Structure formats: C-alpha cells, structure tokens
Amino acid sequence: MANTMQFDLVSPEKRLASLVATQVQIPGAEGDMTVMPDHAPVITTLRPGLVIVSGADGSTAQFAVTGGFAEINAESTSVLAEHAFVGEVASRTALSGFVEDARKRAADAEGEHKDVAEKFVADLVHLMEAME
Template identity: 55%
Template sequence: MANTLQFDLVSPERKLASVQATEVQIPGADGDLTAMEGHAATITTLRPGILKAVSPQGTQAFAVTGGFAEITAAGVTVLAERAIPVEDLSGTILDDMVQEARDLAAIAPADQKDAAEKIVHDLLALRNDAAHH
C-alpha cells in the first residue's frame, strides 16, 4: 500500500474533503506542484485551477479560485476562497466566476491590473479544462 497523507480541503462555506491521499496536485501561484507523503513543509498560494487528490478510492477534483495550501510531511490542508467539485461545475458557475474576475480587473488599480488579468485568463483556462472533464 502506498504511503498516504491526510488531505483536507476547506472553503469559507464548508469542509469539502478529508481523505487519505497518495498525492495531491495543487495549482500553485508559482506553478503546479504535487505533494506526497514526506514533502518538505511549505505554504503556497493558489491560482485558479484544478486541484486533485489521488487516493486508493479514486481521484477527487475541485475547481479552486484561490486561497492557499499548507503542506507538511504528513498532510495537505487547502484553504480555498472558492472550491467546487468538478462534477458540480456548470458553465453558468464558471461564467459567473469569469464575469466577476473581469469586473474586478476592470476596476483594478494599475499596479494590480496584470494580476487581475491573469486571474481572468486562469479562469477561462479552468472553464476550458472543466468542459473536457
């Protein structure tokens, strides 16, 4: 049996997942990363993307819009701004998220414009990913 780590995914609304996973794939702000048992302790911020927890029972995938992940040798705790199980994603939810990001980008101060535009871009990519699942 593969070594596992405790994976918890929490959003402001509720706890979405708590499983023993063999690996957790995280859409980090600095690039995608995979956490496995024994990983060096680290904290990373999330960008919009698909977060996956792979366990012996199968893979759970969630669309996240941001937040952060705390990784230790024994577990991963993700505090997401918004997290939606991929199977619950509908075009409408994603369209709303993209529109919200566009609205924020439109009023973002100049020094935050690039970051705001990147979020719109990441959400559009997320929408395309979800369409293929």
C-alpha cells in the same frame, strides 16, 4: 515512509473534502506541484486551477479552486480555498458567474491592479477550459 497522507479541502463556509490520498496535485502560484507523503513542510499560495487528489483506493477526485493557500507537511495536505467548486455541472455554472464578475473588476481596475486582475481572469478561463 508512509504510502498515504490526509487531504482536507476547506472553504470559508465549510469542509468540502477529507480523503486519504497517495498524491495531490496543486495549482501553486509559482507553478504546479505534486505533493506526496513525507513531503517537506511548506505553505504556498494558490492560483485558480484544479486540485487533483489520487485516493488510496485508486480513485481520483478533482476540485476547482479560485485561489487560497495550501499547507503541506509529511502527513497531510490542507487546501484553504477562497472559493472551491465541487461537482462538474455545478462547478462550471458557478465558475462562469465568478469569471464574469472578475472580468468586470478587471475592466474597472487601473495600473498595476489591472495587470493582476487580467491575469486572474486568464487563470480562471484556463481553469474552465481544463474542466471541459
């Protein structure tokens, strides 16, 4: 059993992080999950939340994501984020603008789409609160 795994965070624009990790906490669409080395292979969708990476050196890194996918296997975890925010001050500023855009889209949505859009806004607000 290996004690570490590779963690990569990528957005559509670029690779944001590449770390050796002992565990990764992921905001899965079906619930939070903690991934450790030798995890069974799985692909899961993400909801807005924090990805928390425990480094092999004892450090912890946090990344805010607005959604995306995580691909997990025994040796690595790759998060493919729709949008990811790195750096506390920049993250809050950028994320607050993202929340306002999501609120506008939710206000314009109808029917089932409105429910989904409002849930997305609630998840984003929860994410901002978790970052404080």
